[in-house]
Amino acid sequence: MKLQRNGRTKALAIGALAVVSSLTLAACGSDNNSNTTASGSSASAASGSSANAACAGASGQLLGAGSTAQANAVTQWVKDFQSQCSGVTVTYNANGSGAGVQNFNAGKIAFAGSDAALKDTEIADSKKVCTGGQGIDLPMIGGPIAVSYNLPGVTDLVLDGSTLAKIFDGKITKWNDPAIKALNPSASLPDLAIQTFHRSDASGTTKNFTSYLNTVAKSDFPYTPDKAWPAKGGQAANGSAGLAAQVKQVKGAISYFELSYATQGSLSTVKLKTASGDAVAPTTDAATAFIASAKPAGTGNDLALKLDYNTTAKGAYPLTLVTYEIVCDKGNKADTLPALKAFLNYTVSSAGQQSVVSLGYVPLPADLAAKVKAEIATLA
Known part of the structure; x- marks a missing residue:
């Protein structure tokens, strides 16, 4: 961490307190739900957008960590998902993409949120916890x-x-x-x-x-x-x-x-x-x-994208990110795999994608969302 200039310490401390470093939403019906949303944003999303989440026998606690860019979206997704899949508690620690990947490769969480695709060294490290497989990038939402x-x-x-x-x-x-x-x-x-x-x-x-x-x-x-x-x-x-x-x-x-x-x-x-x-x-x-101008960059099961910052497309804002969920393609823990697949299937569904548009996020193009859904189905 870089040293802050003198006179900024107090201000930066206030800024740090503004970061909601983690969110834990208890199962549907808990009185705590209204008090634990990241950045206080979920109330602004349209209600009724969580239709038909497929719980698929999911239960237990699902842990994730990483990107603060997607924290507001994850807050909404967790709220909607748990309103239907009451047997699951999803906890997401918005501690930054780098920390999230480190947590994932240490075997501490089931998925990591990252605004950058895995590097080769990070993929190599993931093989230690993804038994018989490796970490892969699943695009989940975009945003300027x-x-x-x-x-x-x-x-x-x-x-x-x-x-x-x-x-x-x-x-x-x-x-x-x-x-x-x-x-x-x-x-x-x-x-x-x-x-x-x-x-x-x-x-x-x-x-x-x-x-x-x-x-x-x-x-x-x-x-x-x-x-x-x-x-x-x-x-x-x-x-x-x-x-x-x-x-x-x-x-x-x-x-x-x-x-x-x-x-x-x-x-x-x-x-x-x-x-x-x-x-x-x-x-x-x-x-x-x-995002529509992005090209595939991943190989095999990995769905990482290459973004063209020098695009000449009319009306395109080039400083746009795609945030990923990082999971094991194989070697996921058996007790959390059903919850992981159910939660990811909801987030990439039309209902899940649309639920965060009012928060400033951009849904995946339909063809890319279909690829993500297909990949989720193969997770083992």
Whole structure:
């Protein structure tokens, strides 16, 4: 973890407290259900969207951990699933993609949420706990990564990849820099220091964000994309909720996190000037257009995707992630396998996918969802 600047410790502690690091929803009928939802978001989803979850004899406790990007979606999925499958208790610890994969490869959980596909070394490690098999990536939901900022009086900011890369590498340090002015000629940009915030924990969101910067502006952001923040400088906070809290509190702040956090916090978001020449806002429609251009990257049972950050598709928002559930293709624990398959089948169902649209997530394309369903059926 990077050291925070003096004077930020208290603020970052508040941000850390804003992160709901775990969610445990007891079985249907528990009085605790209304008090244990991640980030308080599930109430905003449409009711009645949990129709026909197939419990398939599932029972017991199902443990998962990882991505904070999907925490709001998982909260809703668990609530809906458990309203019908009352014999199952699903617990998801939103401790970041990196920690989730580590937990999975240590055999502590049945599934991990990650905003980045498994690396070769992580797949090799998974074979130690997936007896006769390995960890695989199952795409589950998509969503835009918002670049959010706190700049009073500026509500329609446009940035391109090069300018954004220079900001997060400390090469552009003032909001009235000529490069920002050129992209926003009519905006009243203040002579204010830019305060960049990045994740302190290993994060798939960071991997996606740094992959975007390194792809579209490699000379301005020459660092190898990673779950751990690779550049120098900036300030750190834990989890997407921690970053959103900093943007909310600090004038001149800019950071990156899932659109749902920006929506919840009523935070301004950047329009990205893309390879098509358009300035595109982070909307679900724009993210859908981007995901549709993704290509398969996994082999065998693995359904990992390759995202084209330099897409020229009109109206596509290129800073979009697909978050995965990581499971064993073979070697799952017999006592949790029925619950795992039942829960995943609900999350990828039409009802499950639609239940989180109002939270800022993007459903999988129908053909990809069908592939995920087929793969879930083969888990052993």
